Amino acid sequence: MNNEQSNEKILQWLVTAGADETIGETPVNRFALPAQTKQPEKAFSGERTADIQPSSPIENHESISLAQNASSLEELRNMIAGLNCPLKTTAANLVFGAGNPEAKLMIIGEAPGAEEDRQGLPFVGASGHLLDLMLGSIGLKRSDVYITNILPWRPPGNRKPSENETALLTPFVRRHIALIKPRVLLLLGGSAVAALMNTNAGITKMRGRWLTYTDADISVQAMASFHPAFLLRTPAQKKLAWRDFLAVREKLNA
């Protein structure tokens, strides 16, 4: 194998591993960096935590006070579009939200994937297809619900949201919820639960129980469930998600 062929193999391997975006103009030799300069952000360790304990999330006070000024979905969208967030530089589109703004059920996921990034709409890829089937199983269509994500831009390579990104963007999700005023929230996956319920407990611990989401002047019943992407990889867990969706159906009918 000559040099060119082996470089191509390395590139293919990187793309397969999810590193499919360039985020700098100049190459960086990370092998040459001293070990102590590499400081990974503290990862959310939800799945391994046994007890449900409130976490002390970092807060972005500028975001919190800015988000409160949005008095309509359009204002909120423009506000988010104007944020100075590095994720914007790698994403193709802002994925704000979609569905029925009068919906009783608001669904919140983690972040757009590749297809959502291309279309500028939430849950339109493989996870979205599964979500449609799950909603259909409790008699709901897309037009019956409103959907958004914790992050409105795709993180490069579909990595997990960082703590700083979550702190910057969660106040806008909170405002989104306040503007939609749903009767029920469905939080899909650990990132949505961690961001909105201020907990370190993982999704396995949190799913399947009614939680109370509170903000300044609202209180909404929230069900946490597995993320459809997780269910695609772990189909045996679908039966638990099915129970969660049935509970949501019951609550909406009550």
Ligand code: URA
């Ligand atoms: N996963 C999410 O959490 N949100 C999307 O919009 C798509 C995939």
